[in-house]
Amino acid sequence: MxxxxxxxxxxxxxxxxxxxxxxxxxxxxxxxxxxxxxxxxxxxxxxxxxxxxxxxxxxxxxxxxxxxxxxxxxxxxxxxxxxxxxxxxxxxxxxxxxxxxRLNYDSVTTDEMETNEEQLPSAQHTILPSIEFHGLWESLVYDLHIKDQLLEFVLTALMFADKGVDNKLINWNKVVLLHGPPGTGKTSLCRALAHKLSIRLKHRYKSSQLIEINSHSLFSKWFSESGKLVMKLFERIKEFVEFDDQLILVLIDEVESLAHTRQVSANGSEPSDAIRVVNALLTQLDGIKNYTNVVVLTTSNVTGAIDLAFVDRADIKQYIGLPCVETIYEIYRSCIQELVKTSIVSCDESILSYNQLKCSAQTGEALGTTFAGNYKLLQIAEQSVSLSGRTLRKIPFLAIALFSCGQIPINFPLFLDFMAKTVTKQFDDRNGLK
Ligand SMILES: Nc1ncnc2c1ncn2[C@@H]1O[C@H](COP(=O)(O)OP(=O)(O)OP(=O)(O)O)[C@@H](O)[C@H]1O
Incomplete structure (x- = not known):
């Protein structure tokens, strides 16, 4: 031990x-x-x-x-x-x-379903582990040990299913709900989790597949048919789930568009269709929970809009919030390492991790000019609080596009100035939109 x-x-x-x-x-x-x-x-x-x-x-x-x-x-x-x-x-x-x-290099395939008048893209299939998601898990940084906890949760859920634990005595549905503000990496985390599971469970399952449900197309144009489409889609998913040596991970992004609260729908203009969709989704989720080899991953930006019966079915409801200073620093650090690796930024200083920087500050080692860039980066991270992960990953690109005038490589101190200006601009633009 x-x-x-x-x-x-x-x-x-x-x-x-x-x-x-x-x-x-x-x-x-x-x-x-x-x-x-x-x-x-x-x-x-x-x-x-x-x-x-x-x-x-x-x-x-x-x-x-x-x-x-x-x-x-x-x-x-x-x-x-x-x-x-x-x-x-x-x-x-x-x-x-x-x-x-080994990685799978085949491209993603799209499933289509027939409606009255046309073929509708309903889901995307990716064989895992895929080149598409290689490195994604490692690129996501969170304040708490969210990634490890999620991985542990799904591994435990699958182990319970494998052991044949009686669902009537211990209730678990193998449904995960990630919710929080836009751009915090919820969809990426689901994909990365699926990819990671396929690697970690390779001994248990012959193959693994991610099925991403296209909630929007299911629910938009053919509104009156949506309930039926949800049923059809899950029938198709069941075809894959039948083989218990295959791990199936179903991702429903923006689940609120399918799992609209029935209360709101009942007061709205087209109540019966929306209610039918929610009911179909709940019935289908109950149906597939009996299979040992399927996990449903869902994301939402507006948790309040999701039907409580759905929220209740999720075993884990994980809030994914905006990053704190430490996380922002680590995200920026990974961006800079990539720009140094690709010779767009030149840097003589070693870029310490947040913890290393804090430790060396305590021992007085980093206070000299050697780590001046690290400290400047920390200031920029502090300046960037309240920006989403998606925006943070764009800042280094914008800094170069807006301020470098095409001259590369850019030295590290100058690049940091560009980054600071870009963050300021980001907030100015945001305030201008209000
Ligand atoms: N915590 C994070 N660490 C590193 N990168 C992040 C983080 N959060 C977001 N990103 C970056 O933002 C990109 C977009 O994230 P993603 O689309 O998964 O977010 P989301 O929460 O699902 O957004 P939305 O709710 O708008 O669909 C990711 O590919 C990643 O590059």
């Missing part, structure tokens, strides 16, 4: 023909010869929401392995945890979980 569980995700190269056992053997050797586990774990534990990506691999691994991603969760290993292979590092008390996977 250990305080941390170390997850080692091994991405096999696209054209590698080595079999799983061969790669597992090579990775095992690498893991056991690596003397740096304690240091890596310490580094990761200090950083919140963090991971270590190793893409410069030793030559015995590089022909077959693209990258190795190491992350931690703070928990003990349940004795019958079936996800991944478990290894005990011989010289420490640390437990390590190993997952080997």
């Amino acid at each position: 250990s305080d941390y569980l170390i997850h080692v995700e091994v991405l096999q190269k696209r054209h590698s023909i080595a079999d799983e056992s061969e790669i597992q053997g090579l990775v095992t050797d690498w893991v056991h010869c690596n003397q740096e586990w304690d240091q890596m774990v310490k580094q990761l534990a200090e950083r919140k929401d963090s991971y270590l990506l190793i893409d410069k691999l030793p030559k015995q691994l590089s022909p077959n392995v693209e990258a190795i991603n190491i992350s931690l969760t703070r928990r003990c290993v349940p004795s019958d945890d079936t996800s991944g292979h478990t290894w005990q590092l011989s010289d420490t008390s640390r437990t390590l979980k190993y997952y080997l996977y």
